[in-house]
Each structure stands twice: as structure tokens, then as C-alpha cells.
Amino acid sequence: MSAPPSQQPTPAVPADSRARAAEPGSIGSPRHGVGFWCVAFAFLVAMAFSTVPTPLYPLYMQADGFSTFTVTVVFAVYAVGVIASLILAGHVSDWVGRKRVLVTALALELVAAVVFLLSSALPALIVGRVVSGLGVGMLTATATAHLHELHSAHRPQASPQRFQIVSTAANIGGLGAGTLVAGCLAQWVDGPLRTPYAVFAGLLVLAIVAVLATPETVELRWGSRPYRPQRVSADHGDKPAYVAAAGAGIAAFSVFGLFTSVAPAFVAGELHRPSRALAGAIVFAVFAAAAAAQTLTGHLRENARQPLGLVLQALGLVVLVIGMRSTSLTAFLVGGIVTGIGSGVLFKDAVGKVVAMAAPDRRGEALAGLFLFSYLGLIVPVLGMGLAMLQLPATTVITWFAAIIIVLLAAIAALGARRRTTAQS
Secondary structure: OOOOOOOOOOOOOOHHHHHHHOOOOOOOOHHHHHHHHHHHHHHHHHHHHHOOOHHHHHHHHHHHOOOHHHHHHHHHHHHHHHHHHHHHHOOOHHHHOHHHHHHHHHHHHHHHHHHHHHOOOHHHHHHHHHHHHHHHHHHHHHHHHHHHHHHHHHOOOOOOHHHHHHHHHHHHHHHHHHHHHHHHHHHHOOOOOOHHHHHHHHHHHHHHHHHHOOOOOOOOOOOOOOOOOOOOOOOOOOHHHHHHHHHHHHHHHHHHHHHHHOHHHHHHHOOOOOOHHHHHHHHHHHHHHHHHHHHHOOOOOHHHHHHHHHHHHHHHHHHHHHHHHOOOHHHHHHHHHHHHHHHHHHHHHHHHHHHHHOOHHHHHHHHHHHHHHHHHHHHHHHHHHHHHOOOOOHHHHHHHHHHHHHHHHHHHHHHHHHHHHHHHO
16 A cells, blocks of 8 residues: 655566666656556545445445444455455466556446446445455555556656655545545435445546556566466565564554444444544545555654554554543544554555565565455454444444454564564574
8 A cells, every 4th residue: 555665775676667668768758657647546546436335334224224234244245355356366467467457457346336326225235345346456456566667667766755655645545535525425415325436437437548548567478377366475585574564464454444344333323423424534534644644654764664553553542442432523533543544654664565575576466465464354353343243332342353453563563573683683
């Protein structure tokens, strides 16, 4: 969702990209610059679309009469789609090309939008979420790698800071923007379960056109190697660092899953604030805080980023629980924002380490593996919370969730400290 900070060495550009950059007129080529922004736009639209249902879940619950647990199942099937896609296709852009994978992913998002438009019934909601998850799984690692390569081809001598900021804003910022736009549309326009999807269907068509106009950055090698599913491996140059990055991804996405699944229903029910715009704004605030934190901490030293993210995420979870137990919307929102800041910094550090350590021809694979672990962290806690809420109050369940995540954060801190001690000895 982000990139390595400027203090780290710029990750090597794949050999095929270096070859393209050496061609006459390709260094600093305006086409690569325009393509960079085209991919950023497509990335933003796709990630925003993936969270459109979030502020609408209370409306679906009213329309079909299903429970909070059903919402978590709907959310979980989306994550299952993401994970399946990451395993099957998240890495193939390393040899079939970034554009082919991106266009396919965006087409799947468009299919999901059509499904949502045709019906608001629970079966359609589930099918649409699965298809959307399949598209996101193909897109995340591919778009991140493509942005890095387009930036390197357009500005080969420049700092990676532009890539870091834009990829962060497109990914995490997009997740927040989707909830805000959908919540506002659902609050103030007709057809709250139709209009948001119609708007994003049009944007997705534009995104496909934008990607088609973008230069390819990978030499097409379809058929040059036998297909295999994504290999789940920590063997990317620094195993302890990769394991720590995967743990950070799990912790960050667990929090993101909380706010994009059960939080809107909690705000509408326990906090007695049923406004769809408010639900979208709260989720947007969490993701916007994460995106802003990633952008503003670009100049932090590498050994300061992870500890900062760990402390802030843990502190935010404590404040969040206090807000829930006191039914204070203000404390709940402050806790969410602080948690979002910590999660954003933590995940920025994780992606930066993976991009820096991975071999150029395995960058897509390494990123796909990181996103795979991260989405596992998103699906398991959300399902667990949904099951627990069948028997226990939401406040109790989320308190236990916060405690488990804090334990995970402590384990990541211990692993990082051990790695630094080993490196110094």
C-alpha cells in the first residue's frame, strides 16, 4: 500500500525496465509519466470501489433483515476472493505483463458493479463481493509494482518519494474515499443501493481506458515458464524481515477489516447514529489518517518507523475500546484515527522492506505474498468477531479483538528487536 521511505536505497528496476529505459527517448519519457498517473487513477478507483458497500451494510440489513454475523460473512467472502486471486494470479504480471493483469482486474470490478446494480438481495451481494475480491487480489501487487516501474522509467535518477506518496494515496486513500463517496451518495441521492455502484461503474470504464493507454514495463514472457500458483515463501533476501513484514500486514489489515465490516453497524446500533454519511465519514477518517501518516513519515529513519507504528496502533486500540465501553462517539473516532495512523505507518514499513529486499524478477511475487498474509489477517478476525457476536455483546468481542492484536504487535516488536540484536552481533 505504500513504498519504502526515501532513506532506503531505491529498489532495483527489473532488467526489462532497464532495457526500456536505455532506449532512445525512453528515459524521462512523457508516456511513462502520463502512464504513472493513469495507473494511479485506476488503482484509486478500484480500491475505492472495493469499500463502497461498507456504509451501505445497515441498509442491506434493513432490506433483507439479516444480522451482523451475515455482514461479516459477506465481508469474509470478499477477502476469500482476494486471497484466492492472490494465490492464483497475484504474481503472474511478472511474466505476462502488468497491463494485462490490471485490465482483467478492472474488468472484474466492473462485473461486480453490474451485479450490485441488478439486485440488492443477499445472494447478489455475496456474488458481487466475491468477484470484487478476485479483482482486488489481482490488482494490488500488480499496480504497486507497475507504479514503481513507471516512476523509475520516467524519473530514473529521482527519489522514490513520488511513488511512495501516490501509491499510498491510491491504495489506502482509495479505501477511505470509497466509503465517503458511497455514504454521501446513499444519504443524499435517490437509490442508495444503486446510485453508488452506477457512479463507480462509469469510473471503472474510464480506468480501463487509462490503463490501456499506459506503457508496459515488463517484457512479455507468456509461455516462457510453466504456470504455478503463488508460492508462499519468506525467501526474499531477508527471512526474518519478511516474516515481521507479514506480521505487520496481518495486524494492520485486521484493524482495517474491523472498520470496513462491523464498525458501521456498531455506530448505527450501539451509538445510535444511523446516518450513512457518518458511517462513511468515520471509515474514511481511519483510512485517510493511515494514508496521511504514510505520506508524512517518509523521512523517518527505518529503525523508527516500525516502533512508531506499533505504539500508535496499540494506543489507538485502547482508546477505541474506551470509546465503545463509554458509548462515546468522540473517543471511538479518536481511537479509530490513532489506530489508522499506526496501521498506516506499520504497513508502509512492511511494503517498503519487501520492495527493497525482493529480486526484481520476483517483486510481484513477493508483494503478492505480503498481501496474501495481510488479507488472511483481514478475513480470520472478522469471521471470528462475527461468530462471537452471536453469543456476546459487540463491545466485549471487540475488546478481546483489541487485546489479541496488541499481543501480536508485541510479538512483532520482539522479533524486530531480536533481528536488530543479531545484525549488530
